[in-house]
Amino acid sequence: QVQLQESGPGLVKPSETLSLTCTVSGGSISRSSYYWGWIRQPPGKGLEWVGSIYYSGSTHYNPSLKSRVTISVDTSKNQFSLKLSSVTAADTAVYYCAAAPTDDYGRCWFDPWGQGTLVTVSS
Amino acid sequence: EIVMTQSPATLSVSPGERATLSCRASQSVSSNLAWYQQKPGQAPRLLIYGASTRATGIPARFSGSGSGTEFTLTISSLQSEDFAVYYCQQYNNWPPLFTFGPGTKVDIK
Numbered sequence: 053q054v055q056l057q058e059s060g061p062g063l064v065k066p067s068e069t070l071s072l073t074c075t076v077s078g079g080s081i082s083r084s085s086y087y088w089g090w091i092r093q094p095p096g097k098g099l100e101w102v103g104s105i106y107y108s109g110s111t112h113y114n115p116s117l118k119s120r121v122t123i124s125v126d127t128s129k130n131q132f133s134l135k136l137s138s139v140t141a142a143d144t145a146v147y148y149c150a151a152a153p154t155d156d157y158g159r160c161w162f163d164p165w166g167q168g169t170l171v172t173v174s175s
Numbered sequence: 176e177i178v179m180t181q182s183p184a185t186l187s188v189s190p191g192e193r194a195t196l197s198c199r200a201s202q203s204v205s206s207n208l209a210w211y212q213q214k215p216g217q218a219p220r221l222l223i224y225g226a227s228t229r230a231t232g233i234p235a236r237f238s239g240s241g242s243g244t245e246f247t248l249t250i251s252s253l254q255s256e257d258f259a260v261y262y263c264q265q266y267n268n269w270p271p272l273f274t275f276g277p278g279t280k281v282d283i284k
Contacts (some may be wrong), residue, residue: 087271089273098262098276098277098278099219100275101271101272101273101275112271115176159266159269159271161224162209162219163221164220165218166218167217
């Protein structure tokens with residue numbers, strides 16, 4: 053089964069851009085039956101889907117974050133990345149990357165997940 | 176946006192007892208519903224997808240049921256390792272707009 057590992061700065065200043073990378077191992081990011089996603093969880097709170105990407109580069113974002121989010125894929129490195137601009141304290145969260153296997157209709161759930169990385173927005 | 180609700184917020188259960196968790200969608204999601212388990216300091220783990228299909232390696236004591244707007248996760252006989260927070264997630268929309276429920280915490284009675 054694939055494994056995922058998030059990496060990136062744990063501290064970001066307000067108004068700056070949060071950048072994270074997810075490295076996929078144990079399988080190709082170019083597999084046709086998978087999307088790849090980012091989900092976040094503020095401390096002590098629930099889960100929020102941030103966005104997803106297909107290996108071809110096709111992306112889908114949470115409308116509440118769409119104006120600030122960019123997800124990209126680098127198939128040569130078996131990685132996908134998240135950029136969230138103009139961050140505020142409300143963006144402080146554990147950010148998870150996850151594989152998203154699809155059914156015959158392209159609908160997908162998240163399995164497995166990376167271990168998550170805490171990103172704190174503070175000056 | 177489809178809003179997911181879960182009840183109860185907290186469920187206190189004794190080991191060996193049955194636990195029944197509920198998830199409701201604000202509109203029909205057919206059977207496009209997943210359940211996840213999250214333990215403190217860990218990432219969520221997929222338990223169920225397609226409302227009732229157990230993920231690989233998930234014990235048979237976990238079962239999911241329902242369709243449309245009403246769903247249930249049942250843990251037939253709670254083990255010590257099952258005390259955790261459980262989230263439901265719908266994936267019915269296309270283009271994707273995934274939404275999670277607020278979670279049900281299962282703790283020791």
